[in-house]
Amino acid sequence: MAMRSEAVPLTSRADRVRGLEGFPLLPVLILVGVALVAIFAEALAPHDPEVGSLAARFRPPAWQAGGSVEYLLGTDHLGRDVLSRLIFGARVSMVVGFTAVMVAGAIGTGLGIVSGYLGGWVDQVIMRVTDTWLALPALTFAIFLTAIVGPSEMNIVIILGAVYWTRYARVIRGEVLSLKQREFVRLAIVAGCSKGTIMRRHILPNVLNSAIVLGTLMLGVVIVTEASLSFLGVGVPPPKPAWGLMLADGKKGLMVGYWWLTVLPGSCIMLMVLSANLLGDWLRVKLDPQLRQL
């Protein structure tokens, strides 16, 4: 004990500090707030998000000279109310973000369990495909897929699921490899459970924690990717109000200083992603000590 490593108290102290960091209240409030806004968008939005009046183009926010209370956060190049578009944009981000994370999670967790539990050539095939797909930059891959199937909200969800399942598959497979060696799985085999039953009843519930943590961390990534795709014109098709699409439109007014068209939707994306990441980080530490090592 005389030769105690100096790094041990240092890192464990850092761990303690991390452990003391409480529940991320503000991020959760923001996420819940965005969710509520998305659900009650019709009731909250003062104007139609997709129809504007050309007479009211490029109105600045209410507190700036030339702004009016009618358009609290200004209007865009077609005279559409920015606030209403932001409100409905929350719905697009939420729906696309959550469903895509779930699609990716379902595929990735399923394949990860099968790959890890069955092993052998099944494992080899799934893992080689996973490695190959991981080598493709996510955004580039997603762009390629939208170029084939064409942009729509539904297609974006499927595409994001197809691009991001690999991250789950890797982690879940690793967990299954160690779960497989545990007593309760061996007992289940002895008791005569089929492979399908073991994977469904005994393995799946034990990897759900990790899947949820990963899902929360992926939410931010997925939202940014959706926004990037929309920004590039291959995401949610116009005139639907998606935040990424608003940024792309806002670029037109950027050089003349119409800041509200870029800063506002960008801030919404940032807030949501930041909140998802903070919540994910906290969940990671709380739910799954193993993941901390990653």
Added chain:
Amino acid sequence: MTRYITRRMAYSLLSLVLLSLTIFLFVRITGDPTTLLVEPGASQADIDAMRERFGLDQPIWVQYASFMQRLAHGDLGQSFYYRTPVLELYLSRLPNSLLLALAAMVFSLLIGVPSGILAAVRVGRFWDRAGKVFALLGLSLPSFWVGLVLILFFSVYLEWLPSSGSGTAWHLLMPAFALGWYFAAAHMRLTRSSMLEVLGSDYIKLARLKGLPESLVIAKHAFKNALIPVLTLAGINLVIMINVAVVVETVFAWPGIGRLLYEGITFRDFPVVQGVVLLAGGMIVIVNLLIDILYAVIDPRIRLEA
């Protein structure tokens, strides 16, 4: 050692085959590929000619074989819009992408490495927490938004920097910042954990026991060794930067590969999109292979493990 390298090369080759198969199958599964491979608005005669040229009446494995054969000859097809081979277009844009990636890399290392060291030396204290916030911001702020806000400030309000295009070092500044931003956070995180690991090792303890001043221990003994994994990551990230800059290049109208991909989408120029994706995946597979081999040469433990 030879066995390990052969094995890794076989895996990479398999990855490349799977990559081409993925791309090939996706194009064909989703319907008639001629609608993608023929220019929009082409005549029926053109479509039939294209069908014949690509052998779309043949069984699918024959199609795949000829697809691979063309790939092996570096034939990625012809751009509809530019009417030149895709590979030629790609190579003409590559230097610009490389320049942008290098500048972004310099920037991300200049920010990421010192802040990572600071966070490791002051672990758990103010600088460490500040670093954590910075890393989180880096990973949460989408690069296109950083780019747009930069334009708003430095081009529109202050009128210091050109908002788009290329040619001078001034043009490079903002896109490099926007692209390097995300990677700075990643480099900071790795520098921090790598420094922490090295600082806990026996030879650092020895250096301290010898009575060396702390600054020398950190700068000379710890930093050098902690830098190895960071530089490896930087190597991979440089290749990744070349291939993920599509949004940043679009925002700043930077004429690199990302911009080429964007043009491919907007002009419905499918061969360009397919070519860029194939080359991106191939490039990353090969870099991963090179790094694995490099590690095996440096570190005997990896060789023996395999």
